[in-house]
Amino acid sequence: MQHFSILTYHQIDQAPPPPATFRSLYVTPASFRLQMITLKRLGYQGVSMQELMPYVRGEKKGKVIGLTFDDGYTNNLTNALPVLKEFDFTATCYVVSHLMGQHNQWDTPNGVRQAQLMSAEQVKAWSDAGMEVGAHTQNHVDLTQVDDATAHQEIASSRHELTELLGKEVKSFCYPFGFFERRHVRMAQEAGYQSATTTRRGRVDARSDVFELKRIPIVRSTYWPQFLLKILTNYEHNKSAQE
Numbered sequence: 001m002q003h004f005s006i007l008t009y010h011q012i013d014q015a016p017p018p019p020a021t022f023r024s025l026y027v028t029p030a031s032f033r034l035q036m037i038t039l040k041r042l043g044y045q046g047v048s049m050q051e052l053m054p055y056v057r058g059e060k061k062g063k064v065i066g067l068t069f070d071d072g073y074t075n076n077l078t079n080a081l082p083v084l085k086e087f088d089f090t091a092t093c094y095v096v097s098h099l100m101g102q103h104n105q106w107d108t109p110n111g112v113r114q115a116q117l118m119s120a121e122q123v124k125a126w127s128d129a130g131m132e133v134g135a136h137t138q139n140h141v142d143l144t145q146v147d148d149a150t151a152h153q154e155i156a157s158s159r160h161e162l163t164e165l166l167g168k169e170v171k172s173f174c175y176p177f178g179f180f181e182r183r184h185v186r187m188a189q190e191a192g193y194q195s196a197t198t199t200r201r202g203r204v205d206a207r208s209d210v211f212e213l214k215r216i217p218i219v220r221s222t223y224w225p226q227f228l229l230k231i232l233t234n235y236e237h238n239k240s241a242q243e
Helices: 029-041 049-056 074-086 105-110 120-128 148-166 182-191 224-232 235-242
Strands: 006-009 045-047 064-071 092-095 132-135 172-174 195-201 213-217
Touching (some): 006 195, 045 049, 049 064, 049 195, 064 074, 074 120, 092 120, 092 172, 120 132, 120 148, 148 182, 224 235
Parallel strands (some): 006 213, 045 064, 064 092, 092 132, 132 172, 172 195, 195 213
């Protein structure tokens, strides 16, 4: 049975200096480019979640790897998109529909530096460049801390709003913070998504629940040999077993 990796990125930019918090969520443009070169030279095709799903379901075979970006930062457009285009890769950016053009306000309580999120026009530019836009709720809420009516609205309405913006169906969802319960899985299914990703670590295959897909985090400290371990070995499976 074929296994597939889905890589998780956040910001593609220089990390702020210490003692800034969450510096790990930054990957420098140079490191990102080296990682994409590595995938290409190893024979992988980087693909969006929508393009990956037929492989996960066992309908297609090939050497592909999923590329995802959480939150919709402007630096995904400015620093990641040119590299993706250079190597003819596609990727999914999970967008917070009510915060387009604003900043990562959900991180403010933790003292994280503000970072610009893509505006509606920039989200459309990402889509027009051949990339996928996925939904990340309306306000980046912790779904486990809100009532069912609010959770349903956050999940379903973000899909509707982004679909209306882009003029194309939004099919992929990502749980904010990686927090969810079985009721949120059902809400994502009922909202019309075809897949949902988590922050649980590991690879996926045809046996995976497509609404609880595991991913592989790529962070500032992911040095090149470790990047190879993450994509070529059971490194992430072993990490998952330790959680």
